[in-house]
Amino acid sequence: MTDMAAFIEGMPKAELHLHIEGTLEPELKFKLAERNGVDLPYDTVEEVVAAYDFDSLTTFLVGYYEGMGVLQEEQDFYDLAMAYFRKVHSQNLIYAEIFFDPQGHTSRGVEFSTVIEGLHRARNDAAAQLGIDAHLIMCFLRDMSAESAAETLAQAEPYKDWIIGIGLDSDERGNPPVKFKDVYARAAEQGYRLTMHCDVDQENTVDHIWQALDVIGVERVDHGVNSLEDPLLVEELKSRGIGLTVCPVSNVYVVQDSRAADIKRMLDLGILATVNSDDPAYFLAYMTENLKTAQAEGDLTQDEVVQLVRNAFTISWAPEDRKRAYIDRLEAYAANAGS
Numbered sequence: 001m002t003d004m005a006a007f008i009e010g011m012p013k014a015e016l017h018l019h020i021e022g023t024l025e026p027e028l029k030f031k032l033a034e035r036n037g038v039d040l041p042y043d044t045v046e047e048v049v050a051a052y053d054f055d056s057l058t059t060f061l062v063g064y065y066e067g068m069g070v071l072q073e074e075q076d077f078y079d080l081a082m083a084y085f086r087k088v089h090s091q092n093l094i095y096a097e098i099f100f101d102p103q104g105h106t107s108r109g110v111e112f113s114t115v116i117e118g119l120h121r122a123r124n125d126a127a128a129q130l131g132i133d134a135h136l137i138m139c140f141l142r143d144m145s146a147e148s149a150a151e152t153l154a155q156a157e158p159y160k161d162w163i164i165g166i167g168l169d170s171d172e173r174g175n176p177p178v179k180f181k182d183v184y185a186r187a188a189e190q191g192y193r194l195t196m197h198c199d200v201d202q203e204n205t206v207d208h209i210w211q212a213l214d215v216i217g218v219e220r221v222d223h224g225v226n227s228l229e230d231p232l233l234v235e236e237l238k239s240r241g242i243g244l245t246v247c248p249v250s251n252v253y254v255v256q257d258s259r260a261a262d263i264k265r266m267l268d269l270g271i272l273a274t275v276n277s278d279d280p281a282y283f284l285a286y287m288t289e290n291l292k293t294a295q296a297e298g299d300l301t302q303d304e305v306v307q308l309v310r311n312a313f314t315i316s317w318a319p320e321d322r323k324r325a326y327i328d329r330l331e332a333y334a335a336n337a338g339s
């Protein structure tokens with residue numbers, strides 16, 4: 001019998017639902033605040049963490065956007081992303097597709113180029129220094145206008161080769177997928193891969209997931225846990241091979257339940273469910289901790305934990321030969337660990 005905690009820690013892992021701005025740890029927040037002359041309403045790391053008493057998507061987003069204020073220069077974005085890569089390297093993460101929110105920065109007067117150049121430089125260094133293969137997914141903020149999303153897509157044009165896909169995040173209430181139909185269509189024409197958030201237990205969530213599939217044509221759904229409420233939707237996800245990026249510890253903060261039992265059900269139903277960390281600095285849990293939570297609370301077997309990570313490589317946007325190599329590595333690890 002393998003020790004489950006050690007097994008999870010050692011697994012080669014992939015992350016598909018990670019907001020780079022949600023990796024801003026309090027220590028770096030203080031450092032950047034000092035470097036940029038920003039006044040923070042806190043004096044200590046403990047005070048910062050004590051303010052993480054979110055109980056909904058809306059309350060979380062207030063803290064998340066407030067935290068971004070310290071990110072101003074290219075070096076800040078580089079330092080943010082490198083800190084994340086170093087952290088997850090210690091957890092054996094080998095592949096990552098990372099969200100960034102340009103409008104969270106351009107709306108504060110930070111240039112698009114400043115954001116993407118810092119993140120891209122870190123991504124290159126993560127590959128060279130840590131062996132992590134990372135890619136950037138540009139998210140539109142759904143509580144901003146469709147016109148603003150279109151402007152952001154235009155700003156990204158010179159950097160198109162640095163961005164693997166498009167996502168949609170922020171406050172879902174009153175902001176259905178269909179609002180972004182045209183800009184997503186344009187992005188698809190330009191060759192971007194497509195995903196979007198359908199956060200847990202949001203108003204009209206099942207309807208939103210259907211829109212994401214049928215109106216937008218997404219290849220993945222971020223969260224999407226409420227798919228389980230509609231058997232036809234479950235069949236559709238399966239027949240199209242559309243995976244879900246579920247975030248158990250984030251769920252504890254946002255909907256007061258990890259929904260690990262739902263993850264277990266997804267696996268039983270043959271849905272391509274994955275486990276991810278969303279905003280790990282705010283939810284105090286990176287990939288390893290999220291997998292441990294899903295395993296413990298969903299009572300998952302070692303094979304089921306392997307399946308979750310295999311699913312992540314399968315639904316990633318890595319080329320097929322790389323996916324195969326990652327999955328072979330995962331399976332060799334599991335075979336070597338025994339059960």
Ligand code: ADE
Pocket residue numbers: 019022057064169170171197199250278279
């Ligand atoms: N922005 C950062 N994390 C998010 C989440 N989980 N849902 C929506 N928007 C987000």
Ligand code: ZN
Pocket residue numbers: 017019169197222278
């Ligand atoms: Zn998210």
